[in-house]
Amino acid sequence: MPATPKRVAIVATVYRHWSHVDVLAGKILEGFLYDGGEKPALEVASMFVDQIPANDLSRPMAKRFGYRVSPTIADALTLGTGKLAVDGVLIIGEHGIYPTNDVGQILYPRRRLLAEVCDVFEQAKRSVPVFHDKHLGPTWTDAKWMAERVRALHVPFLAGSSVPLTWRKPVVNLEKGAKLTHAFGMGYGPLEGYGFHALEMFQSMVERRSGGEVGVQAVQYLSGPDMWKPIDQDAPTRALFERTRKLVTGHAPGDIREITAKTTDAGLFVIEYRDGFRGIVMMPNGWVYEGDGGAFLFAGQLANQPEPLACQFWLQNYDPFAHFSYLLQAIEKLIHTGQPGYPFERTLLTSGILDGLMRSRHQQNRRIETPELAIRYQPTNYPFATDPIPPAVQRKKLIP
Known part of the structure; x- marks a missing residue:
């Protein structure tokens, strides 16, 4: 990747130790191994978090690394200028205290977060690349709306899990x-x-x-x-x-x-x-x-x-959680090139499959027909991890 970092806004539900913000944005701030060494060519310019628990890291890490703490998503994307001022956005709507519906789906506000990001794009009459962590919305209704919204605005879009x-x-x-x-x-x-x-x-x-x-x-x-x-x-x-x-x-x-x-x-x-x-x-x-x-x-x-x-x-289930480094490299590629390494239709499909399965379970294991999931796409040859697995690390104290 080019040496010049691209500025990104982090839009998240919560930032605490070992949250998805920590294992993704934390590597932008501290390096892939949390040692101040090699890191992606990205710079955290701003951060909006929806919930601030007692163990919040967004504020103390801002003091340590100097990014903007934004009261709104629009402010995070404009850096207070009123104009789109970042090169990319990471939406990490995982973790936090949110209700669960009758089907058993945690109602993370992923659609709301993306909607507010897209509102800024629409006003600016241009879009920048967006990575969306995990599945789109908790429900198919949300996932479909989100896919249609980013397509309408021609947003370079990547989504999904670190596991592949x-x-x-x-x-x-x-x-x-x-x-x-x-x-x-x-x-x-x-x-x-x-x-x-x-x-x-x-x-x-x-x-x-x-x-x-x-x-x-x-x-x-x-x-x-x-x-x-x-x-x-x-x-x-x-x-x-x-x-x-x-x-x-x-x-x-x-x-x-x-x-x-x-x-x-x-x-x-x-x-x-x-x-x-x-x-x-x-x-x-x-x-x-x-x-x-x-x-x-x-x-x-x-x-x-x-x-x-x-x-x-x-999976490396301890620091430095190195499998997230490979997801972060895919995000880095997206933001620098505007081209996702693999189709977001995969995550659109898995989001719909998961919603159908949760509804099947809720309805006493009934078979659920899914005509809405007639989603076609071709896979790519994006690489998976083959480098030596880094050893466990002892991170510095996150909050001074």
């Missing part, structure tokens, strides 16, 4: 046009928050199948004894499940079926694609836990290949 960009153990790289016949994913954690990461990981692989992505026609959440039916009734899927289970680095002792049967948020995501492909993602909560590098895993079967391929998407 992290290390893969062992390295598995599907070629575009891969003749994928079956695919299985595994994740862990809160069904909405971490289920999204599992879907992004899974989609980053299956979008590479022959024909590219064509969208999803239906989804279903399964739990209890029903979550095992797609595995027991299909030998190739069962083989992928067994292959994936062998790669899990941390799990509870005991039988996975017995343990997940007693766990209220253990379940299976069934994804029916419009080209006839079927995807299965398991969230065996209660049995699986973070272990060494987390528990996001993928297995796939290629036509005319005797054995499935499988890998763990390895």
Whole structure:
């Protein structure tokens, strides 16, 4: 990247230690390894945060690094000049205290944050690149509105999870046009928050199948004894499940079926694609836990290949959280070039899949048809992490 930094505004819900603002914007401020060393060619010019808890870092870090603390999103983008004055925007609407709806979705104000950013663009009659962390909105209504808004304003836009960009153990790289016949994913954690990461990981692989992505026609959440039916009734899927289970680095002792049967948020995501492909993602909560590098895993079967391929998407769950460095490099590329490294339609699709699955769960595991998810796109060859994994670091005291 060019040596001259681009100025960015951070628009966030909250900034505290180990929040997504910390592991992204913190690296712009302190360096990839939080040691004042190598950092992206970006400069935090301003920051707006929606909530200021007792452990807020936005104010003390502003005193330390000199960025503008903005009372409004418009001020963060204009730097108080009344005119658009930054080169890019990072919207990080994760963490904070917000209500949860009946479906189980945390109502982060992501649509509101993006709407206010886009209002500034519309007034300025020009846009700058925007990165949006995690899924668009909590609901499909929000996600669709957000996608339509950035398209209308021709915003260079990137969104999604850090998981597709992290290390893969062992390295598995599907070629575009891969003749994928079956695919299985595994994740862990809160069904909405971490289920999204599992879907992004899974989609980053299956979008590479022959024909590219064509969208999803239906989804279903399964739990209890029903979550095992797609595995027991299909030998190739069962083989992928067994292959994936062998790669899990941390799990509870005991039988996975017995343990997940007693766990209220253990379940299976069934994804029916419009080209006839079927995807299965398991969230065996209660049995699986973070272990060494987390528990996001993928297995796939290629036509005319005797054995499935499988890998763990390895996460560094301690400082410096280096997998976020690779997401930050994608953000850096976006802001310097105006070109996203991979299509935001992936995250639009996973946002819709997740919304459908949460509604399926809320409606007693009913199959949900999703004609709105006829989303087509072609994958890119954006690289994932292959560099040596940096060691853990001891950060300086964040608040003097």
